[in-house]
Amino acid sequence: MRIEIINTGNELLLGTTLNTHGAWLGGELATLGLRVQRQITVPDGDAITAELREAMERSDAIIVTGGIGPTSDDITREATAEVLGVELITDEAALRSIEAFFAHRDRAMAEENKKQALNPVGADILPNQHGTAPGIYAPPRMSGDRLCAIFLLPGPPGEMKPMFNNEVVPRLKSLADVTDDQQVRTLRFTGIGESDFHNCLDDTLAQIENLEVGYCARPAEVDLRLIGPMDSIVQAADIALTAFPNECFSHTGESLEEVVVKQLMEKGKKLSLAESCTGGLIASRITDVSGASDVFTHGFVTYSNHAKQQLLGVNEVLLETHGAVSKEVALAMAEGALARSRADIAVAVTGIAGPTGGSESKPVGTVWIALATPRKRFAIKKFHPQGREYFKQSTSQNALDLVRRTLME
Template sequence: MRLELVNTGTELCLGDTINTNAAWIGQRMAALGIEVARQTVVPDGGAVREAIAEAASRADVVLVSGGLGPTNDDVTRESTAELLGLPMVQNPEVTAHLEAYFIKRNKPVSPATLRQAMVPVGAEVLENAFGTAPGLYFPAQLGAARGWHSHIFLLPGPPREIKPMVENCVEPRLRALSPDGLSRLVLYLKLTGIGESDIVEKAEKELEAVAGLELGYCIGKGDVDVRLAGQPEPVLRGAQIVRDRLGEFIISEDRRVLEEVIIHSLAERGQWLATAESCTGGYLSSRLTDVSGSSKVFGHGFVTYANEAKQKHLGVPASLLDLHGAVSEPVARAMADGCLATSGADHALSITGIAGPTGGTQEKPAGTVFIGLATKGQETLVRRFFFPISRDRFKLLTSQAAMDMLRRRLLGLPQVGL
């Protein structure tokens, strides 16, 4: 099955909005065993019609995102109807949905808004539970007069609207269109604490020797996805090879990121975590609280950027700061111990370092960071890491290393770092 994705929106072409929909849809399709053959990004207006026509002439399935709203530059619906020669009529169910949507917000339904209730004859309405613009599905037979065999889906642009529509409306139809594709399996094994080149060195030759296995890598936010695709037997063989060679670095096989794994692991154990951050300025606690359910396991997050804050809130002795400096193993240890005692948590992570690009010394260059981990009833650990990169990337990798220290302790795995 050849699938093409058409993303519409001038804001995408100008770079004002990052096209996260394309990446997410590509991942969802890969999980179904469908590879996106081409992605096209076009501005609002006349280019939309041309892009849909080109994609529909080549592909079995076309997914179009954006351009279904009430403004005059939202032309995706009208362009597709014109291409297929379909008249449009006002749909009573969509009209009722729009009226209920705006009544709930004490607003009138404007004529411009009612444009979204116009549905091409023969198209199926895809419910939008999180917005006003419905999606539309055009079965392949509607394009037969033009010699097309393409199933066309028109989807809203906002991620909070398009994602549930793809999951609930598009994917079931794609499964029905390609029952043979269900035999194809795609697995993503997410690893952290190891680079792509090390993965290649440790496992790639053995993986490449598995007949019928498609192998790929994708670098994420402090992690690497190993993508295995093909028929079930070679994929499962490949997954076992990765587990055997790189098991301690695998954080999930269901695409969960490390903060999700940590929150869920603590919840299963009924344990609490607290953090004490200096150079990351709360980035670690922000990542943790991005996860739904984090309030059940995360109660305290200290940002002690100044030495005075480390003394006041964490009880770090001034003499320790004077003797070793804020960026040191003893201070990281004292921060973790103080955080554990103050919060009453089961685990406490501390971070102190030099994010750079200034502030480093020959002994402690920019990028140096110490991470401490204190746990009730266990020895407090401190590890030194070196991330000589941009400040934002430094914060990301440091928070990732901190969470991985906790993951390894929870699982009884050996620690990394110096």
């Protein structure tokens, strides 16, 4: 099945907004065994019409995001009717649903919102649970010598993603000839680099038939992507897991925070966090996971020395003797967090995110990560000098991985 994605929006071409829709849709389709053949970004306005016409001649399905809002440059709906050669008519149910959306929020509905209920004749309305713009599904129609279906989805991610999952996926599945057994599986690793894979695995994996291997390096993480028939994937995954058994935190694409929250739930353990340089990022990642409230109790964001002393009971002498970024202070923070919460495991981080604050003996990027349980305590040192954002992300990854490994014991 040949699928093309068209994303509309000037902000995407001006570089003020990263096109995350293209990647998200590509990833979701890949998990269905479907591949995107082409992704196009066009400005708001007229350009969509020619693009749709061209894409229809090459594709079995087109997914368009954006351009179905109420304003004058939102013309995806009109462009679709034009290329299909049909009229737009008001869908009464959709209109009532838009009116209800505003009524529910005690807001007046603007006249322009009415145009969001327009639907090309023969197309289906896709309900939008999270916004005013309903989506549209135009079932396969002959274009040139092929049948092509069109999906129009809203631009805001909070509206687009649930509509894709609820409305597009089932339709694509029934459209697609999902008889071929191309599967995609992502294994996620931390604690090793991409070059470790190249050095240890590339030659072996290259011998597996019909297998496509891809890597994606992220802060303190490498994702291994395997595409092919299921038996090739299983064979490759076995090889990778044998080579790096402790470094693989997910066989199914879950994030590290999802894995850790699940482990804590299964073991009935509670976690507390003491964060200096990550400034709450670890806690925020843990609480991104639904159900975190069952396993996460206290987060101490102790950015200042005063807070480290006051909230965690870190000894002033320790801070003066070793400095805030030291093994001793990291351990004292973890112990303080453990003692002050009712948690079973506490993790603490203290480091220098930069760009300022470094010294010769403790350059920007230096970080100590400590873990404490009632039975043991230890600390590790890491070095992430690649900038503030990368530093925070990598350090949070290292800290979560310490928890994961401890819970595996």
